[in-house]
Amino acid sequence: GQQLNQSPQSMFIQEGEDVSMNCTSSSIFNTWLWYKQDPGEGPVLLIALYKAGELTSNGRLTAQFGITRKDSFLNISASIPSDVGIYFCAPRRVTGANNLFFGTGTRLTVIP
Amino acid sequence: NAGVTQTPKFQVLKTGQSMTLQCAQDMNHEYMSWYRQDPGMGLRLIHYSVGAGITDQGEVPNGYNVSRSTTEDFPLRLLSAAPSQTSVYFCASSYSQGEAFFGQGTRLTVV
16 A cells, blocks of 8 residues: 655644644655645645646745655745644555545644 | 535444435536545545546445446445444545545544
8 A cells, every 4th residue: 555654743833933744655646735624624725736846835835746756845834823723745646546645644733 | 616515414323224425516527536534544545436437446445335327426325334434534526637625524423
């Protein structure tokens, strides 16, 4: 099966701090997606990355598709209380049915 | 445009009962999938479909059946519920290479 490691598992930060999380794998992927899940809701897409080396921003969020196609990171700058939630990386594999695989998630708590 | 709609939102079953979780999308996506989410394990793929009439197994298919008679609907059937199937179930749809859109989930408890 796919080995997908997401870290850290959880983070407690002060409002205003920057956050960084990443996913690594032994497999190659052709797409990396980052999702956020609020309590009681389904995951919502934050950023999509389609090319190795691609760096993409969405407001205070920045994500990069690793050059080896085996990893990706997500940064959040100047965190605010509504950033609280679980963040998932979800790469899509190169061949087959293009299924998404999900990391185990990073649970972010922002302390006002 | 409702996106992905899942019903019911909550369900309690007794061991051995069967039921169907409903999923419908109105975005004309050809690709639909079912995931289960358990604490500390992320989302795991149960079954998926790349188009009407085509389904295949994901990572954890045992105990579940699916069918895809229309582009819009992708129901998930639990044949004989077990406590190990207590979980939160998410349906998602996408174009084959695009971003997946998720429903709000069905919280299932099997007692």
